Amino acid sequence: MGKNLTERAEDYSKWYNELVVKADLAENSGVRGCMVIKPYGYAIWEKMQAALDAMFKETGHENAYFPLFIPKSFLSREASHVEGFAKECAVVTHYRLKNAEDGSGLIVDPEAKLEEELIVRPTSETIIWDTYRRWIQSYRDLPLLINQWANVVRWEMRTRLFLRTTEFLWQEGHTAHATEDEAVKEAELIMNVYAEFAENYMAMPVIKGTKTESERFAGAIETYCIEALMQDGKALQAGTSHFLGQNFAKAFDVKFATKEGTQEYVWATSWGVSTRLVGALIMTHSDDNGLVLPPKLAPIQVVIVPIYKGPEQLEAIGEKVNPLIKELRAKGISVKYDDRDTHKPGFKFNEYELKGVPVRLAIGQRDLDDGTLEVARRDTMEKETIPMTAVVEKIEFLLEDIQKHIYEKAATFRDSHITAVDSYAEFKEVLENKGGFISAHWDGTTATEDRIKEETKATIRCIPIDSKNEPGTCMLTGKPSLRRVLFAKAY
Numbered sequence: 378m379g380k381n382l383t384e385r386a387e388d389y390s391k392w393y394n395e396l397v398v399k400a401d402l403a404e405n406s407g408v409r410g411c412m413v414i415k416p417y418g419y420a421i422w423e424k425m426q427a428a429l430d431a432m433f434k435e436t437g438h439e440n441a442y443f444p445l446f447i448p449k450s451f452l453s454r455e456a457s458h459v460e461g462f463a464k465e466c467a468v469v470t471h472y473r474l475k476n477a478e479d480g481s482g483l484i485v486d487p488e489a490k491l492e493e494e495l496i497v498r499p500t501s502e503t504i505i506w507d508t509y510r511r512w513i514q515s516y517r518d519l520p521l522l523i524n525q526w527a528n529v530v531r532w533e534m535r536t537r538l539f540l541r542t543t544e545f546l547w548q549e550g551h552t553a554h555a556t557e558d559e560a561v562k563e564a565e566l567i568m569n570v571y572a573e574f575a576e577n578y579m580a581m582p583v584i585k586g587t588k589t590e591s592e593r594f595a596g597a598i599e600t601y602c603i604e605a606l607m608q609d610g611k612a613l614q615a616g617t618s619h620f621l622g623q624n625f626a627k628a629f630d631v632k633f634a635t636k637e638g639t640q641e642y643v644w645a646t647s648w649g650v651s652t653r654l655v656g657a658l659i660m661t662h663s664d665d666n667g668l669v670l671p672p673k674l675a676p677i678q679v680v681i682v683p684i685y686k687g688p689e690q691l692e693a694i695g696e697k698v699n700p701l702i703k704e705l706r707a708k709g710i711s712v713k714y715d716d717r718d719t720h721k722p723g724f725k726f727n728e729y730e731l732k733g734v735p736v737r738l739a740i741g742q743r744d745l746d747d748g749t750l751e752v753a754r755r756d757t758m759e760k761e762t763i764p765m766t767a768v769v770e771k772i773e774f775l776l777e778d779i780q781k782h783i784y785e786k787a788a789t790f791r792d793s794h795i796t797a798v799d800s801y802a803e804f805k806e807v808l809e810n811k812g813g814f815i816s817a818h819w820d821g822t823t824a825t826e827d828r829i830k831e832e833t834k835a836t837i838r839c840i841p842i843d844s845k846n847e848p849g850t851c852m853l854t855g856k857p858s859l860r861r862v863l864f865a866k867a868y
Contacts, residue, residue, distance in 0.1 A: 380731050384665045389609040390537075393660060397538045400668050400732050402655065410536040410543035414652070417732065418539075420676035421655055422546065426526065428578050428673070429548065429650070432570050438522040438550060443504050445527075446495040451503035454628040458502060461595020465531040467497040497530040502596065502621075502647055505551045506629040513553055513643060515634045520563070521553040539656035540613075540868050547651035553643040555633065557622070560644035561599070564620040567648040568601035571616035579654065580671040580784035581605050581661045582791050583615055584814070584863065586839025591823050594647070598622040604838045604863070606791045607660040610812020612838045612865035615657050618648035656868075662756075662783050668733025669756055671783060672776040679705060679712045679772055680734045682725045684741035691716060694740055697765070704769055710776070730755065735779050736772055756783050797861065801852045804864070808835055814865050818858035820851035829853060835864045 380399065383391045397403055402418030405411075414422065430440070446469065452459045473489035476482070498504065505523070513521060526548050533543045550567060554560040568585055575583045583603040593600040597619035605615045626632070626642040635641055662669040672678050681702070683694040698714060705712045713734075715725050722739065729737055739751040750768050753760040756779050763771055794813025798804045807815055819825060819837065830836050840862050851858050 380667060380727060382665055382667065385608060392665070393656075394538065396659060396663060396667060397656075402659075403538045405538070408543075410533050412538050412542050412544075414546075417676060418655060421658070421670070421674055422652055424674045424676065425574075425578070425654055426548070429570075429574055430524075430526075432574060433524050433548075433550070436522075436566060436570065438524045438552075440526065441523050442525055442527065443501050443508065445498055447498050447501070447504045449494045449496055451507060452496055454503065455596050455624055457624075458596035462499045462531070465499055465533070467530045467532055469495040469497065498527070499529055499531045500647075500649075501525060501527070501529075501549055502551065502625055503629075506625040506631060506645070509551075509553055509643075510629050510631045513631055513633050516555055516636055519553060519555045519633060519643065520559060522550075522563075523552065524548055524550045537656075539652055539659070541653075545652050547649050549647060549649040552646045553626070553631065554645070555635070555641075555643065557644050560622075560646050561620050564599065564601050564618045564646045564648065567618040567646070568603065568616070571618070571648075571650060572603050575603055575605065575615055575654075576784065578671065578673045579658055579661070580673075580780055580787065581615070581657060582784065582788040584839060584841055585843070586841045586863070588617075588839060589823075589826060589837050589862075591826060592837065594619045596621060596624055597647075598624070601842075602839050604814075604865075605657055605661065606794060606813060606865070607657070607868070608790065609660070610794060610866070612814065612863075612867040613653075613657050613660070614838070614867065615654060616648075616650040619646060621645040621647060661787050663733065666758075667731030669783060670733035670735060672735045672780050675733065675735050676711065677713045677729075677732075677734045678710050678776060679736045679738065680725075680729045681712065681714045681738045681740065682722055682729075683714075683716055684722045684739055686742070690742050690745075691718075693742075693745060697745060698738075698740060701765070701768065705772065708769075708773070710772065736775050738768070754779055756786075795863075799849070799852060804835075804852055805833060808833055808864075808866065812866065814838065814863045816861045816863055817852045818849040818860075819862050820854050820856035820858055822854075822856075825851060825853050829864070833866075835866050838863045838865050838867060 382395050385392045401415050403412045403414050406413045471485045471489045473486040474483045475486040477484045528546050530544050533541055536542050552563050572583050572585050575581045583605050585603055588600040599620040601618040603616045605613050607613055623642040625645050631643050632640045681698055685691040702712050735755050737753045748765045749762050751762050754775055796807045797816040844860050847860050849858050
């Protein structure tokens with residue numbers, strides 16, 4: 378199975394697009410801008426979903442489901458929210474088709490026009506807050522901690538599989554609280570949950586921070602984020618959590634009776650991550666040979682490839698490895714035994730290398746005679762022959778070590794691509810020739826932020842949570858600055 382991938386150094390974008398398709402993760406669909414997520418790609422998303430869902434539930438959240446369609450009037454109630462999403466909305470205007478009288482085919486029935494247009498959800502704040510008005514009456518109903526796994530539609534002109542598609546899958550949390558402090562803590566909690574997931578499951582180091590006013594979610598008072606760095610030196614926003622204040626509660630008249638008997642508006646948050654994380658996973662770790670998957674999210678953690686001549690040898694190998702497969706699965710390790718007789722071992726080795734399976738075992742007649750196996754790890758491509766009696770312990774070690782090693786490799790790359798600059802000339806030079814995150818002083822104005830973006834295509838990715846006050850002067854205007862922020866070109 379020839380991989381024939383474009384090398385990252387030659388054309389990173391082309392490498393990514395080819396890898397997504399050749400590794401059987403996804404493909405373009407018959408609907409422009411939408412993707413078909415294939416079983417292997419969906420299996421990665423399912424593992425992400427399962428891990429995140431467990432983390433949400435551990436912090437007291439429950440899952441629910443809300444309608445796909447949102448009345449247009451709902452979206453109009455929160456001014457900055459509608460302004461932020463208006464240009465991306467898909468709108469349903471009619472509810473019926475009919476055959477054209479001239480026999481030319483189906484047409485929209487002009488008699489079936491909706492009284493009010495429906496928006497295909499770009500996000501669910503409005504429909505959910507209309508619902509919360511009925512659910513919340515008293516302080517006893519708070520906090521309300523709800524999450525939804527769903528799809529959304531945001532009309533995109535330029536799309537790329539997983540990273541930016543018109544329809545994508547995600548989770549969106551929407552919570553209501555009695556106090557401002559509780560809501561802020563909720564938004565910060567979820568940011569930390571996302572960071573923990575990214576680093577412990579995806580093996581992807583992230584920087585936690587807040588967004589500038591112009592980069593905040595439409596309708597948010599504060600947006601918390603995690604930012605990751607891809608191998609081409611571009612940043613990728615991997616998750617956001619928003620403190621919404623009382624904006625949506627006031628727009629939808631969501632009040633509660635306090636212990637003292639007064640009526641107060643509730644305080645809100647919303648937060649989400651999407652199938653964009655699959656794209657982040659690919660771009661953080663993979664190489665010119667294909668995917669490199671962290672064991673915790675790999676659909677297949679171990680693949681066993683028999684090398685044999687004739688059905689008798691295959692049967693003997695099968696008898697030898699079946700107890701091993703059962704033992705590994707009993708430990709929660711996902712194993713595939715590939716005994717297909719339609720493909721040669723070399724093809725299979727290439728296939729599983731391309732698909733990023735963390736550990737590959739190969740066993741032939743000589744191994745049967747010697748009581749050994751060949752063990753190969755995907756991240757470093759190292760191979761060794763070990764006794765069959767030691768293979769379970771070896772695999773357990775490798776799965777942990779690979780998870781740790783690819784995180785450390787990504788963290789080393791990220792850390793070596795955070796550059797502090799003090800002048801605009803230096804900023805542009807680093808942006809052009811090195812990339813990565815650039816730590817620089819900014820005067821805090823939207824005008825300066827917009828000018829830098831227009832001239833360099835770099836944006837302020839975040840104001841890091843752990844950054845300390847470091848008085849200085851803005852690299853562009855020379856005006857006072859309290860601290861450095863992180864700039865980068867981004868997906």
